[in-house]
Amino acid sequence: MTSMTGRVxxxxxxxxxxxRKEVEGIIKDRMxxxxxxxxxxxxxxxxxxxxxxxxxxxxxxxxxxxNQDTSIGDPDYNFANEFFWELVNNANDSTCIVFLMNDxxxxxxxxxxxxxxxxxxxxFGFNSHLASNRDPEAPIPVPAYINVTxxxxxxxxxxxxIDCLTSAIADFKIHFNFTKDEIIPALTAVMGPSKExxxxxxxTVPLIAPLLLIGGIMILTxxxxxxxxxxxxxxxxxxSKSEAVLAKVLAYLITSIIQIMIIMGILSLIYQYQPLGxxxxxxxxxxxxxxxxxxxxxxxxxxSNSRLQANQYFIFAFLTxxxxxxxxxxxxxxxxxxxxxxxxxxxxxxxxxxxLYYAMPPIIGLxxxxxxxxxLSIVAxxxxxxxx
Amino acid sequence: xxRERFIELEGVQVRVxxxxxxxxVSFYAEEGEILAxxxxxxxxxxxxxxxxxxxxxxxxxxxxxxxxxxxxxxxELEPLIGYVPxxxxxxxxxxxxxIENACLFARMYGIPRKxxxxxxxxxxxxxxxxxxxxxxxxxxRLSGGERxxxxxCVSLIHEPRVLLLDEPTTGLDAHLRVDVLxxxxxxxxxxxxxxxxxxxxxxxxxxxxxxxxxxxGRVSVFGEPxxxxxxxxxxxxxxxxxxxxxxxxxxxIKNVKIVTGVLQVGRKTLKIFVRRVEEPLNVLLNxxxxxxxxxxxxxxxxxxxxxxxxxxxxxxEGESYFPQNTKPV
Numbered sequence: 001m002t003s004m005t006g007r008v009x010x011x012x013x014x015x016x017x018x019x020r021k022e023v024e025g026i027i028k029d030r031m032x033x034x035x036x037x038x039x040x041x042x043x044x045x046x047x048x049x050x051x052x053x054x055x056x057x058x059x060x061x062x063x064x065x066x067n068q069d070t071s072i073g074d075p076d077y078n079f080a081n082e083f084f085w086e087l088v089n090n091a092n093d094s095t096c097i098v099f100l101m102n103d104x105x106x107x108x109x110x111x112x113x114x115x116x117x118x119x120x121x122x123x124f125g126f127n128s129h130l131a132s133n134r135d136p137e138a139p140i141p142v143p144a145y146i147n148v149t150x151x152x153x154x155x156x157x158x159x160x161x162i163d164c165l166t167s168a169i170a171d172f173k174i175h176f177n178f179t180k181d182e183i184i185p186a187l188t189a190v191m192g193p194s195k196e197x198x199x200x201x202x203x204t205v206p207l208i209a210p211l212l213l214i215g216g217i218m219i220l221t222x223x224x225x226x227x228x229x230x231x232x233x234x235x236x237x238x239x240s241k242s243e244a245v246l247a248k249v250l251a252y253l254i255t256s257i258i259q260i261m262i263i264m265g266i267l268s269l270i271y272q273y274q275p276l277g278x279x280x281x282x283x284x285x286x287x288x289x290x291x292x293x294x295x296x297x298x299x300x301x302x303x304s305n306s307r308l309q310a311n312q313y314f315i316f317a318f319l320t321x322x323x324x325x326x327x328x329x330x331x332x333x334x335x336x337x338x339x340x341x342x343x344x345x346x347x348x349x350x351x352x353x354x355x356l357y358y359a360m361p362p363i364i365g366l367x368x369x370x371x372x373x374x375x376l377s378i379v380a381x382x383x384x385x386x387x388x
Numbered sequence: 389x390x391r392e393r394f395i396e397l398e399g400v401q402v403r404v405x406x407x408x409x410x411x412x413v414s415f416y417a418e419e420g421e422i423l424a425x426x427x428x429x430x431x432x433x434x435x436x437x438x439x440x441x442x443x444x445x446x447x448x449x450x451x452x453x454x455x456x457x458x459x460x461x462x463x464e465l466e467p468l469i470g471y472v473p474x475x476x477x478x479x480x481x482x483x484x485x486x487i488e489n490a491c492l493f494a495r496m497y498g499i500p501r502k503x504x505x506x507x508x509x510x511x512x513x514x515x516x517x518x519x520x521x522x523x524x525x526x527x528x529r530l531s532g533g534e535r536x537x538x539x540x541c542v543s544l545i546h547e548p549r550v551l552l553l554d555e556p557t558t559g560l561d562a563h564l565r566v567d568v569l570x571x572x573x574x575x576x577x578x579x580x581x582x583x584x585x586x587x588x589x590x591x592x593x594x595x596x597x598x599x600x601x602x603x604x605g606r607v608s609v610f611g612e613p614x615x616x617x618x619x620x621x622x623x624x625x626x627x628x629x630x631x632x633x634x635x636x637x638x639x640x641i642k643n644v645k646i647v648t649g650v651l652q653v654g655r656k657t658l659k660i661f662v663r664r665v666e667e668p669l670n671v672l673l674n675x676x677x678x679x680x681x682x683x684x685x686x687x688x689x690x691x692x693x694x695x696x697x698x699x700x701x702x703x704x705e706g707e708s709y710f711p712q713n714t715k716p717v
Contacts, residue, residue, distance in 0.1 A: 229477060229478050230477070230478060230479055230480055230481050232478060233471065233473055233478055234493070234496060236441060236466065237466060237493060237497060237546075238463075238466045238496055238498075239496045387443045387444065388443070388471070388473050388478050388479070
């Protein structure tokens with residue numbers, strides 16, 4: 001019994017000593033401390049951000065209303081106008097902005113480009129149909145349809161628009177004593193998944209592909225300098241540090257082309273995925289996402305002092321990108337995130353089928369991030385002491 | 389006529405975080421010579437090498453390698469030096485073959501691949517690696533000695549004028565250590581390359597033209613191993629083994645008239661230094677017999693730099709190996 005107690009005590013002593021060593025190690029590693037503190041701050045902030053956020057224009061879903069109704073209805077009310085104002089009254093609560101437009105072609109163009117999120121068309125007959133329903137002798141209600149076209153590539157804005165629409169219809173019915181299904185919204189999501197493709201590839205590809213490309217290449221590049229021990233010996237030759245960084249970036253860019261080809265192959269051959277725009281533009285967007293992953297990974301590899309540390313920084317950076325994309329409900333923060341930019345770029349060229357010219361802002365953003373991390377990598381490597 | 393000094397440190401001081409690592413270090417090697425920088429752990433050997441390769445800037449002093457001021461013109465030095473790190477994994481890509489490694493490093497100097505292959509094969513042949521199969525094997529699958537030779541080959545691929553090696557014999561078996569040093573001597577003769585070797589192994593100095601001994605960041609001994617060895621006050625040396633040997637036996641030997649010094653080289657083996665006398669072996673054996681000691685074996689040995697260094701080190705500690713009543717001739 002005593003020897004058992006002794007063994008347990010010995011084990012506890014060893015565990016305590018090892019624990020102390022670990023804690024002291026973490027405290028001595030300043031970067032580990034930063035990760036330890038920053039990560040929960042970012043995640044907690046993202047969870048609470050909705051509560052305390054200051055909404056900007058980017059957070060609102062933009063809804064264009066086109067009133068095509070010239071029919072005669074109730075002499076006291078213009079139901080089409082009244083419905084528009086109900087939409088306006090409910091817009092703020094649903095994080096929408098509602099405005100009138102006349103030109104349907106222009107509205108479709110703006111929706112295609114992603115400048116607006118939905119088009120609500122009040123068609124001819126809206127007034128007359130609703131007026132006929134107010135006749136107490138009317139046997140069955142004649143529904144008044146409104147045509148709603150949603151941006152199928154943006155699930156978040158779809159939710160906001162439908163919420164605004166449902167609230168406006170409810171308020172409208174209460175206001176004018178409609179009690180049945182007098183107003184029916186006919187919803188059409190464009191640029192979303194096609195029925196033939198079965199699964200929501202046009203939604204999932206822009207979300208999953210950047211995650212795969214950025215994360216996949218970052219795993220490799222975050223080890224590429226810290227793990228390349230003979231590189232220090234190579235740097236005693238005329239090879240410079242900036243040459244080494246550029247060579248690494250270019251080499252991994254070639255690797256990522258192969259990765260992209262594999263992803264495209266699986267999507268096309270197995271899932272029959274077809275982008276709405278050109279394949280070249282899609283590959284270009286993929287490449288920009290990869291380039292960002294490469295440069296961030298190389299930067300991590302340079303500032304890390306060991307392979308373990310590089311792994312920790314990789315997880316921290318990648319998790320931050322994912323958390324911002326999936327959990328931060330603040331559009332301005334999200335829009336500034338490279339992962340979101342990659343997603344937007346792919347949505348623009350593959351889901352919307354936009355020509356490259358219109359799809360450029362997120363692509364330029366990704367390239368700018370890549371350039372910044374490339375420059376930071378070169379500077380950090382040039383000041384980092386490397387002796388062999 | 390003296391040749392140009394090809395490796396030269398003059399009054400070099402290196403500080404790291406306020407701590408003096410090297411202090412007033414001066415030594416040199418002339419063109420085509422082999423220089424050994426010897427010292428124990430923490431003596432500053434590797435720092436010396438890093439100073440010579442321009443990886444560390446000294447706070448004081450002048451460093452010239454191949455006629456280049458290393459502090460001011462490090463970039464000019466790069467094509468003129470070859471560097472062999474202590475650990476092969478820090479200088480070689482283990483997944484590549486010997487030839488692939490050599491070609492990679494050669495490309496850094498702008499040497500065409502074909503020419504690099506030719507040179508690599510030539511150097512590897514001098515280093516005793518002639519087997520084509522071995523040349524194509526990944527370096528990670530070669531033995532320690534083979535890897536070391538590949539590392540030397542890679543450092544010579546651009547025909548440098550100075551080859552610097554960090555502990556080239558560490559981790560190798562005794563016979564491989566000698567092989568590697570002999571190969572270096574061959575390379576030195578064949579290409580006329582000036583060689584600087586940093587080592588903790590005193591025997592390395594025997595293969596060199598000059599030796600600098602570092603002790604806690606300072607040069608304690610510098611010179612030509614042969615002339616330093618000649619400072620040992622003895623005409624002959626013998627390695628003598630006994631069936632039993634204790635402290636009083638060693639004292640008895642030290643007191644033998646012709647004995648000028650004694651070094652313990654094994655548990656029951658001594659290296660005995662004797663004055664310049666006629667038939668020294670017979671005289672020594674007679675003297676030992678008179679002292680009541682019968683050796684098991686006696687071999688004539690040369691007096692080396694290692695002997696000089698060990699005797700000097702012992703004297704420095706206060707105990708002289710030279711008995712007071714028998715001053716060497």
